[in-house]
Amino acid sequence: MATGPNGSVLVLTNPHDVTTDVVLRILADRQVPVVRLDPGTDLHTSAALTATYRTGDQRGTLRTPSRELDLTEVRSVWTRRPSPFEGPPGLGEQERRFAASQSLWGAGGILASLPGAHYVNHPWNNRAAEYKPAQLAAAQRSGLLVPGTLITNDPDQAREFATQQTGGVVYKPLWNTPYKADGQAQQVWVREVRPHEITAAVAACPHLFQAKVEKAFDVRLTAVGNRLFAVRIDSPDLDWRQRQSLMECTSIAVPDRVARSVSAYLSISRLAFGAFDFAVTPTGDWYFFECNPNGQWAWQPDSITDSIAHAVADQLENGPEA
Template sequence: MTHQRGSVLVLTNPHDVTTDVVLRILAQRRVRVVRLDPGTDLHTGASLTAAYRTGGRRGTLRTPSRELDLTHVRSVWVRRPSPYEGPPELHGQDRRFAATQSLWGAGGILASLPGAHYVNHPWHNRAAEYKPAQLASAQRLGFTLPDTLITNDPAEARAFAAQHTGGVVYKPLWNTSYTVNGTPRTVWVREVEPREITDAVAVCPHLFQATVVKAFDARVTAVGDRLFGLRIASPDLDWRRRQNLMSCTPVTVPPPVARSIAGYLADFRLVYGAFDFAVTPDGSWQFLECNPNGQWAWQPEQVTDAIAQAIANQLEKGPNP
């Protein structure tokens, strides 16, 4: 198949079943799609070329089954591509060199396609993943926030915990891979006592937040101007820990929260965002975070289907005229 004008380019790993939900919709609509995992495919048979000159440019992606003119890509869906780690047959500095060249070369080409509509642009995703930036934007845009402290000063952390008699939780600033005796572990949100805060806080910044007395959690999945609100009832402080114990039902997003979400997406230049809130008994929606590339296919079937349709709409329509 050659030069698919107006194709949708999907960047994700081969095990991403969430992508398949949207691809089936695009196939039903007869929208041309090319799927690529640049971190692995480019050293297992795919090739990527870009040429630049005064007054023009050209680019081509070739896979074992496709040839795509990169100047005619309608939309790019940046889902969950594998990291650039280099060909496995290389080792040491040679593999590191190949990996970094791929990141800055292939990654740069795929993030610079002329006129393509990105959901989301990878650089915007990265900028929006910093929790301090999220909190600063949320505060500026009128969200209600729990008191939050980010510090590597143990004295500051202990004082913050002592000040908030209703309790304080610790949250990691990034979901870093972590193992104990070779077994992968997840660092969940957890409550901490002032006596638990040791001088080890000085090793790196830590995020502490006042505990919110919740009536329920809420997830709002935003796709363009479409919002999909979900009420989450869970026995756990962090509902992600045991999702088999939670129950979910659709919930209406209050208009002030919806307006702040629209401003937040514009602030970070996002098309998609997964917003998490703690909702208090008096109805206050407390902003916790926004994952610019959060998972969504775990939600009830009718919500998952509606989100998939909205993402397909974004990819099919392409850039604004």
Template sequence: MDDRRSVLVLTNPCDVTADVVLRLLAERRVPVVRLDPGADLHAGASLTVAYRTGDQRGTLRTATRELDTTRIRSVWVRRPSPYVGPSGLSDQDRRFAAEQALWGAGGILASLPGAHYVNHPWNNRTAEFKPAQLSTARRCGLLVPDTMITNDPDEARRFAVSQHGGVIYKPLWNTPYRVDDQPHSVWVREVRAAEITDAVSVCPHLFQAKVDKVFDVRVTAVGRQLFGARVDSPDLDWRYRQGLMTCTPIDVPESVARAIAAYRSQLRLIYGAFDFAVTAAGDWYFLECNPNGQWAWQPPETTAAIAHALAVQLEKGPDT
């Protein structure tokens, strides 16, 4: 296989969503190297790069491939494992090894010359901050529900009282959380002013006006292509009981499509999973954009179309 056309996929070995696209790339005879840098680089894989004036050379070796890092066509940053360091070390040494891997291997993999990133990991990180999402959406002309991020309990209570249609709370980041040593998710939920305690002062909290929605919409953007899916659910947060939701394709209004294009341009995203709440009047309120959101849960025809669009992006490489 020609290394100059290789696609590097950074993800964990249990990522079945990535497999959907990798099968399409295999059918297209596009060479692919799959790597989970947080785990593989202390389990037999190696990464070496040399920098000289006017020259850069590098080699990635896995159990099955040896790849010239200057000839990587595209990098798909899917769901790699976090850098945790090898087992068997003391806590201090393991933290040291993990941080050196993040800043060393992570830096190398984010700086491959001429590679086309979907998405670049630094752009992903920037776009994951909800304040950046809301600010960008507003600038790009999307409707944004009244929102307050604060660690001041009095400000939070005043905001909740001022929103006559109700207020919801949602976490600013999906931090792993355990209750009675069991994994626990913090879902979007409605809150009343009387429920907001002084514990809010511990950290910033996001409070948002509740949208009087008829349904939700997920818009998956891959380059200029948009794939809309209407989500009907009995829950405020449709992710809570996905078995109860129904999902059907839906067209994206032109004004929303233009705003999404501007949003992607400002945050330099090739891929983005946009969530909207749609009212009876047909207003689409932007809720958030996950720059690396899951997509294979949608109707089969939508999932297949998204997978095809991603395969095309990765095959085209830097010419995209």
């Protein structure tokens, strides 16, 4: 049942994911067999997935237009950016909703339970690690510095917290929920908030408020197994993602204490990959903001992007010891 050194790499992502292409070119150069699948769409068109279970035996096949893959011979699975399970087009709303849920629990369950495969990352671990409260708890357990943070739907508690933060407080969304205003897509950025701006609307849902960190610069640290790749980000904005054309990225060394804590964080969250965001103060303290278990990384300087791509390829080819 265990996979051999020549097993295929199964990549779960959508067809527009150009970050995946960077790694797949490396695997192709190494002559590592790869099967790319977008289960949310391909299983409604050109692909078929089958699994059988009986005492002492588990088998399965994935058929695509170009090949048939024995699921017991998958050496690793890269869970990148697959499309959501939405059901096949052409069905009525109720039938499509039913098909979508069956696909999630059926196909999603099969692809998350391949015997002997190494996952980068396992989809269930990805989902669990996306909850910001879980991230903050894991960061504390790992020994990382965490800014004072309040998550609440109580406006009074929020105003009291904001009043107590002498250096200011910021608001952050707990999830990057699609949002439109007048039909135009909007992005909710991190922004500074004053106590008097906190209204009764906070009661509608939990809000995350955090003590503003006096930062000299930001850091994006990409962890692939035990290999760390960090860039210093200098930006005029509180949230550097807002105007990426104005930011400057340069490679930076990771302090040993931070490196040990990042390793502990990955272990606690059962991740092989993580994209960490830090703020570094003028005195050199690294404050943890978040860890995206499936964060983008190909936007970084070419040398860093190339190093991360090779590290991911190593994980997919050789497993967790790469």
